Amino acid sequence: MILGILGCGAIANIIFNTLKEDNNFEINYFYDNNVEKAENFAKITKGHYSEDFNELVDNVDMVLESASPNAVKSLIPQALEKGKDVIVLSIGALMDNDFRENIIAIAKKNNAKIYAPSGAIAGLDAIKAASLGTIDNVSIVTRKSPRSLNQNLKEEKVIFNGKASEAVLEFPSNINVASSLSLASHVDANVKIIVDPKVNENMHEITVVGSFGEIKTLVKNIPCAANAKTSILAAYSAIELLKSFNETLKIGL
Numbered sequence: 001m002i003l004g005i006l007g008c009g010a011i012a013n014i015i016f017n018t019l020k021e022d023n024n025f026e027i028n029y030f031y032d033n034n035v036e037k038a039e040n041f042a043k044i045t046k047g048h049y050s051e052d053f054n055e056l057v058d059n060v061d062m063v064l065e066s067a068s069p070n071a072v073k074s075l076i077p078q079a080l081e082k083g084k085d086v087i088v089l090s091i092g093a094l095m096d097n098d099f100r101e102n103i104i105a106i107a108k109k110n111n112a113k114i115y116a117p118s119g120a121i122a123g124l125d126a127i128k129a130a131s132l133g134t135i136d137n138v139s140i141v142t143r144k145s146p147r148s149l150n151q152n153l154k155e156e157k158v159i160f161n162g163k164a165s166e167a168v169l170e171f172p173s174n175i176n177v178a179s180s181l182s183l184a185s186h187v188d189a190n191v192k193i194i195v196d197p198k199v200n201e202n203m204h205e206i207t208v209v210g211s212f213g214e215i216k217t218l219v220k221n222i223p224c225a226a227n228a229k230t231s232i233l234a235a236y237s238a239i240e241l242l243k244s245f246n247e248t249l250k251i252g253l
């Protein structure tokens with residue numbers, strides 16, 4: 001499979017370094033609005049950097065987006081129009097109902113798929129299954145270091161308390177997980193974001209209550225070296241999704 005990367009930052013770096021020896025994938029087309037970043041990847045991989053996103057789309061089987069919600073909104077429809085499957089990590093963009101319905105319609109028309117991996121959280125498989133029954137309450141408490149949230153605080157502080165649909169607009173690079181949780185559960189989740197100078201990890205505690213019972217998950221994620229906002233697990237989840245395309249036995253949802 002020839003994979004094109006949209007957004008050549010921390011996640012792209014982990015994905016490339018993990019899959020570079022895997023014969024099932026050729027990761028050799030790169031696009032970034034910071035051309036230098038795409039150029040660097042192209043140099044290391046002896047691949048191509050595209051100044052025009054359409055050129056990347058024309059040359060790959062699948063596009064992996066690891067850029068920003070804005071990039072999803074402005075560029076992903078073009079890939080789907082050309083019938084290319086996409087993996088989206090900036091899932092916050094999909095909380096916009098009109099946009100989400102629109103790209104689903106474009107994908108269907110062109111026989112393409114949109115994949116949104118579980119990213120930096122745990123339990124989406126069980127939450128999706130649970131949503132077949134009645135869901136009464138969905139919440140996520142995210143706790144991050146001041147460094148990860150661009151804050152300079154000495155004491156713990158709640159910096160957001162509201163719905164996922166508002167959180168993704170206020171913190172577009174920090175709470176995509178709230179969007180995945182909401183889309184999996186079909187409920188606009190309650191979100192609390194806490195800056196905590198005592199933690200180094202990106203912690204996400206999820207609670208879902210419904211007719212099935214209760215799910216509680218807690219992940220304590222190590223941040224990427226290149227971007228403290230982003231957990232290594234998010235990149236790993238995209239890699240496992242890619243590997244699953246070649247698996248005969250599929251475990252989990």
Ligand SMILES: NC(=O)C1=CN([C@@H]2O[C@H](COP(=O)(O)OP(=O)(O)OC[C@H]3O[C@@H](n4cnc5c(N)ncnc54)[C@H](O)[C@@H]3O)[C@@H](O)[C@H]2O)C=CC1
Nearest residue numbers: 007009010011032033066067068071090119120173230234
């Ligand atoms: N679904 C999830 O659980 C998670 C999602 N994310 C999201 O994944 C995305 C990538 O994360 P990182 O690799 O850590 O980010 P990063 O900041 O290290 O790299 C992003 C790259 O994309 C480029 N970019 C941004 N907007 C662009 C645009 N409109 N067009 C072209 N290039 C653009 C930037 O120049 C940068 O090189 C972010 O949106 C982040 O919020 C991160 C962690 C977890």
Ligand SMILES: O=C([O-])CC(=O)C(=O)O
Nearest residue numbers: 120174175176177202231
């Ligand atoms: O959800 C996000 O955008 C990033 C995040 O919290 C993480 O990687 O732990």
